[in-house]
Amino acid sequence: MDDSTAGRERSAWGDAPGSRSWARAFGDLSAGWRQRQLWGHLGWQDIKQRYRRSVLGPLWISISMGVIALGLGILYSLLFQTDIKTFLPHVAVGLLIWNFISGCILEGSEVFIANEGLIKFLPAPLSLHVYRLVWRQTLFFLHNLVIWAILMIVFPHPLGWSLLLAIPGFALLAINGGWISILSGILATRFRDIPPIIASVVQLAFYMTPIVWSVDILSGNAAVRERAQLVEINPLYHFLEIVRAPLLGQEIVWRSWIVVGVITVVGWGVGLLCMRNYRARVAYWV
Structure with missing residues (x-):
């Protein structure tokens, strides 16, 4: 096999000379950001x-979330025998944030598979x-903020300037x-086994994360205080x-x-490394 033939085979698998470079990885991120008008519209x-063809349209996003939050908030406040005025907002806001996190994780595992046609035929x-x-x-998160606003009216909380920290906090989530x-x-x-594995892990993580339960409630029980930590x-x-x-x-x-900051730096380091090494192969893998 001569050098030209080997070069063509490497190119077919996305390993053409120069395809694995930090410049191309950062260039991909930069080019994608410049097309924000396109992905914003999409x-x-x-x-x-x-x-589509729904009378209430995107309002169903908030309605369905509100019904779930109300049901779980009432149920678990009765089980834990805690004040619904504080526990319902705790559950509702937790679900609101969790929906964003789980959405990024679950849909993220299929983000390229779901866009197979665009990746293969659209030079983007x-x-x-x-x-x-x-x-x-x-956008889903912003729709659901209506629920938080309603709860703050029905069950007032002592909100102060710290409320503004929710903005950089959400920016870190994004x-x-x-x-x-x-x-x-x-x-x-x-x-292709990765998405169902991730779905199972996310489902388990939901119950292990204080969304429909509270660390403060468990800490009040001497028998489980240490384990709650x-x-x-x-x-x-x-x-x-x-x-x-901040929202509550x-x-x-x-x-x-600090923990989130460290995870952000390390996570992006790993993500960029993966982008650098395998970005060119995605079009052939999908």
Whole structure:
């Protein structure tokens, strides 16, 4: 096999000379960001298409979330024998944030598989599909903020200037949604067992994360107080707290911000490494 033939075979598998470079990885992210008008429009169209011919349209996003939050809040407040005025907002806001996190994880694992046609026939950066996914999940989150506003009217909380921390907190969620989608999306195109495995792990993580239960309630029980503190090793808990605490006027725990900051840096490092090495192969794997 001569050098020209070997070069053509490498090119067919996305391993052409120079295909694995940091410049191309960062260039893909930059090119995708420059096309924000396109992925912004596509993300909005995804929502409109889902509720096409529906009378209430995207309002169903908030209605369905509100019904679930109300049902779980009432049920678990009775089980834990706690005040519904504080527990219902805790559950509702937790679900609101969890929907964004789980949406980025679950849809991120199939972000390239679901866009197979566009990837094969549209000369666009891979990151465009990631931006589109995170933007779509952001729109869902903004729709559901109506529930938080209603709860703050019905069950007033002592909100202060710390409420503004919810903005950078959510920005960190969105930034992490990017590297998670890149990493899991690329792995899932190569190994199709990844999405169902991730779905199972996310389902388990829901019950292990204080969404429909509270650390404060368990800490009040001397028998399980020490075990309740083990929630600190769950990174999803910290992602929840950097947004939920400001939205509910609770004490800001800076430890959670530090944990999320470290995960963000490490996560993007791994995500960019994966993008650098396998970005060119995705079109052949899907």
